[in-house]
Amino acid sequence: MTGFTQERLGWRPWLEPLTEDELTDAHHEALVDKARAASPYFRLLARDPEILHARTKTDQDIFYNIDGGLPRAERELAATAASRHNGCVFCASVHARFAAHYSKRPADVRRLLDEGVSAPQDGKWRAVVDAAVALAATPSALGAEHITALRAAGYDDLAISDALHAAAFFSWANRLMLSLGEPDKEGGA
Template identity: 40%
Template sequence: MTPQIKLKPLVWHPHVAPVELADATAEQLEAMKVTPSAKKVSPYVRTLAHDPESYVARTVLFNAIMYAEGGLPRSDRELGALGASVVNGCRYCAVVHARQHAQLTQSDAVVSAVYLDRPEDLSPRDAAIYAFARRLSVTPSTAMPEDVQALRDAGLEEAEIVDLIHSIAIFGWANRLMHVLGHATPT
């Protein structure tokens, strides 16, 4: 059995000064209303708000992929995001999505298996999702029909596979954006 780990949040430090709410334009303030959490406006959101039109387009797409009702369960979307973020070396996103997965499943078992590199401790479904996320993130063109078949064999339906591809793909992009715009450190 995999030992259980607990991941502490990281702090993201932008390289570009984020938009200050007091100095934000009406367009920037309106754009920041589409933030996924709707709880706070993070430095990342405020950094992206320098280009409000792009920020809104990115966030509407992100929300549709990660928070859509139906299809692939949210915890599986988070596992896809986690797998992509691990491969892409985005520590911040990996920790955020690992913590989301653990919260949604009420268990640290999958996250621990991923962080301790023990894929043999994953269920067949989780192992297939994680392996596919890794394969698609390392070199997308190397994902083969047998990789998709492994997902089907693990019980994923076609619409769920499409949802998984979307969650992995958006993190191929999002991880790289975060790397360019800033860096993460422990709290």
Template identity: 40%
Template sequence: MIPQVTLKPLAWHPYIAPVELINASAEQREAMKITPSNKKVSDYVRTLAHDPESYVARTLLFNAIMYVGGGLDRPDRELGALGASIVNGCKFCAVVHARRHAQLTQSTSLVSALWFNRPEMLNPREAAIYRFACRLSVTPSEATTEDIVALKSVGLEEHDIIDLIHAIAIFGWANRLMHVLGHARVE
């Protein structure tokens, strides 16, 4: 038995000054209306808004991968994002997606198993998804046909696997972007 974790949100601090809403151009203000969670304009969003055109393109793609209806279940997408974020060392994203997974599943069992480095505690579906997320994040070319077979054996269909690949891949990119633009810490 492993202890259950409760993860407190981390704060992300940019290395460059975020766009101040009061000083934002019309194009920046328009871009910031499209946030990843459609909930708030964070320091991260305001930092990315320095380049509003690329911010909008990135966010539309992110939203289509992580929040679209249908396809792979949201908890499985969050597990893919969590696995990628753990491998990539992005504590901020790992905490965000661990909390989302726990909220969606109403359970901290998976998150606790991963936080205490006990992946053997995952059920077969979770283990296959997590293993694939890790392999694809460490060295994408090391993901094999056997990984796909393992995903299919736990109920993922081809369109689900494509959704999972998208979730893992966008976090390969998002984690690295967060690393160069700022850092996370407990406050």
């Protein structure tokens, strides 16, 4: 499958995930949200419940803990930019939908998906995208100039930390997802 989209995609694992019937109470606790039991991706990760639980709690803290710091839209933008850069069609689709929803800027998100990470964006979004892409490329590519640009765009240290956490988490998550399976038009992740 090729092409970045905001459509809901499925994900097909290359390794056999647990079936929903095989999930124990420990697996369900690790999933945190029972609805994730329908996802082949999360059922595959449930083979190691302790790591899945830590992964899920980290993900939730980065994206749902919005008591200060970066607004949810820009957290989703950072995840979308990292995913677009890394070629993770599935993750880009999920986070692009959230970025468009929370920002109310669907045309800007669509342009990021269609034209790539260098597509024109306003100053605030440009700073987030550039920092996320630098971090996604390799951590040492993120430099003082990225932090300076984020500060110049009006982000404080907590907001900058949130942008970097979102980009770093999805740089890791993209690589994990891309090495365990592939997106498809059917099913769920």
